Every structure is written in C-alpha cells, then in structure tokens.
Amino acid sequence: MDVQKVEAHIVGWLKDYIQKSGTKGFVVGVSGGIDSAITSALVARTGFPVLCVEMPIHQSPEQVNRAISHIKDLEEKYFNVSFQSVNLTGVFDNFIKAMPVVNDSEQRNLSLVNSRARLRMTTLYYFAGLYSYLVAGTGNKVEDFGVGFYTKYGDGGVDLSPIADLTKTEVYKLARHLGVRSDILQAPPTDGLWGDDRTDEDQIGASYPELEWAMEKYTEGKVVGDFEGRKLEVFQIYSNLHRANQHKMLPIPVCIIPPDYKN
Structure with missing residues (x-):
C-alpha cells in the first residue's frame, strides 16, 4: 500500500x-x-x-x-x-x-x-x-x-x-x-x-488478520467445505457474523405500497 x-x-x-x-x-x-x-x-x-x-x-x-x-x-x-x-x-x-x-x-x-x-x-x-x-x-x-x-x-x-x-x-x-x-x-x-x-478478538473469536483473510475468501465465493481446522473455524465465524449483521450493512428496508392501494 x-x-x-x-x-x-x-x-x-x-x-x-x-x-x-x-x-x-x-x-x-x-x-x-x-x-x-x-x-x-x-x-x-x-x-x-x-x-x-x-x-x-x-x-x-x-x-x-x-x-x-x-x-x-x-x-x-x-x-x-x-x-x-x-x-x-x-x-x-x-x-x-x-x-x-x-x-x-x-x-x-x-x-x-x-x-x-x-x-x-x-x-x-x-x-x-x-x-x-x-x-x-x-x-x-x-x-x-x-x-x-x-x-x-x-x-x-x-x-x-x-x-x-x-x-x-x-x-x-x-x-x-x-x-x-x-x-x-x-x-x-x-x-x-x-x-x-x-478485546475485539475476545468478543469476535478471531483476530483482524484472520477476519481479513476470511473476508477475502468469502468474497471469492469460497464455502465452509473448502477449509478445515482453524481456517474452517475462522471462516465460520466470519460467515455467521456477516449474515447476522446484514441489517446493519444494508439500507433500511422500506415497505413500498402498491400505487392502486393509495387511489
């Protein structure tokens, strides 16, 4: 960099x-x-x-x-x-x-x-x-x-x-x-x-370098079956948190009302 x-x-x-x-x-x-x-x-x-x-x-x-x-x-x-x-x-x-x-x-x-x-x-x-x-x-x-x-x-x-x-x-x-x-x-x-x-690592269960590795692999489309041992553990931690916290990362959902309901 x-x-x-x-x-x-x-x-x-x-x-x-x-x-x-x-x-x-x-x-x-x-x-x-x-x-x-x-x-x-x-x-x-x-x-x-x-x-x-x-x-x-x-x-x-x-x-x-x-x-x-x-x-x-x-x-x-x-x-x-x-x-x-x-x-x-x-x-x-x-x-x-x-x-x-x-x-x-x-x-x-x-x-x-x-x-x-x-x-x-x-x-x-x-x-x-x-x-x-x-x-x-x-x-x-x-x-x-x-x-x-x-x-x-x-x-x-x-x-x-x-x-x-x-x-x-x-x-x-x-x-x-x-x-x-x-x-x-x-x-x-x-x-x-x-x-x-x-620390953050205590709470998350993985270090930042480990999470960076998992983020890269997840972006590449890797899945749980591609890893074993500590790599599997870290990948699962990342995947679970990424899915669970989507509500923070995505725009607030808006309930769109069909136009004919308003007429």
Whole structure:
C-alpha cells in the first residue's frame, strides 16, 4: 500500500466532501484506539476546524490517557484542532436506573453496551449541530462491511466514513505513516464498551488478520467445505457474523405500497 497516496486521497476526499456539503468542520470521537486516532489525524490534515471529543463511560484510565495524549499531540501540530471532554458516566448510570430490569441476562448487558455507543453518538451530533460540523466515522472495512462489529445508530451513526475502505492491517500501516503514538499502536483493539479489559478478538473469536483473510475468501465465493481446522473455524465465524449483521450493512428496508392501494 502506498501510504502517502492513500493519505493524500483521503484528505482530498474529505476536503472535497465538506466543501460541497456547505458545513464548516468535523467532529470525531476519540477513544484511545487506532481507528479513531488515524481518523482524527486525517481530518486534522484538511485544514478545516476539527473538534475531538473524548467521552468516557466507566472507561479504563489507560484508554482515557491514550485518547487525551493523542488529542494533545494533534493540538500541538494543527491549529485547527480543538478538544472537548464529556464524561458520560453519570448520564449512563442514570439511564440504567431509568430502564426497567426485565432480566439480568447477557442480552440485557449487550443492550446496555450498545446504549453506551448511542449516548456517544448523541453527544457527537450535539456538537455537530452546534457548530455545523460533520461527524466523521471511525469504522474500518472489516468492521463496517465484513462482520458488522459496531453499534447500529451508535458508532455506526455518522455522516461520512474516511477509513471504511481500509482493512485493520492497512489502518496500522497508515497509522505508522501518520506518526500515531506507540502506545496506541501497541494497544490491543477494543471497543471499550464493556468496562473491562476484553478485546475485539475476545468478543469476535478471531483476530483482524484472520477476519481479513476470511473476508477475502468469502468474497471469492469460497464455502465452509473448502477449509478445515482453524481456517474452517475462522471462516465460520466470519460467515455467521456477516449474515447476522446484514441489517446493519444494508439500507433500511422500506415497505413500498402498491400505487392502486393509495387511489
């Protein structure tokens, strides 16, 4: 991958999009992870105003420190970058208190995890509305179009997706080129939504390089019977998640009413 050309292409695409949209800048949620790090670095390079928002919800100090340090690095390099911290822990705790406890199952926990992501989306759009900014998404290709590893109307609720055509491996290559901090490069990928140390690989059951391999094979039309051992296991993980999460990746279905029903 020619990282210099990729960087220039994305920055040019961002500048062209915002000029045509008539908006004034970008807002991006910065979590301390690799995807939000390169997204914020790329939008900073456009020269348009960029608001980096850090939104902890029972977050580990390591994640918070990485996010803040990264944003400070950007502020030192780019005059157009500003920083806003919004601690959503109290908001989330009050949300839990307001919700009825139907059961105490893993499904309820997952629902609350997704609610965290949606609180952050709401916060980003609050600032976007204030300043007439666009919300820049941080999802990569495997998450957005492979396994659907994001929250619908949470981190999936964005105005544009600068890195959604890059695999996680390509994200790391671009991050090194952009000079992203070593602590972010070395941190295991995590969505940071569970309030513990579980990683993306813990949740999915496969690493990003494995998922990239499975995505390629799935696109080629390979089937379960073509593999065995660990490759079979990974291919099944990918295939199952890809099918189960189609509702996130496809346009919202619209019930079309036959014209004669309206006459």
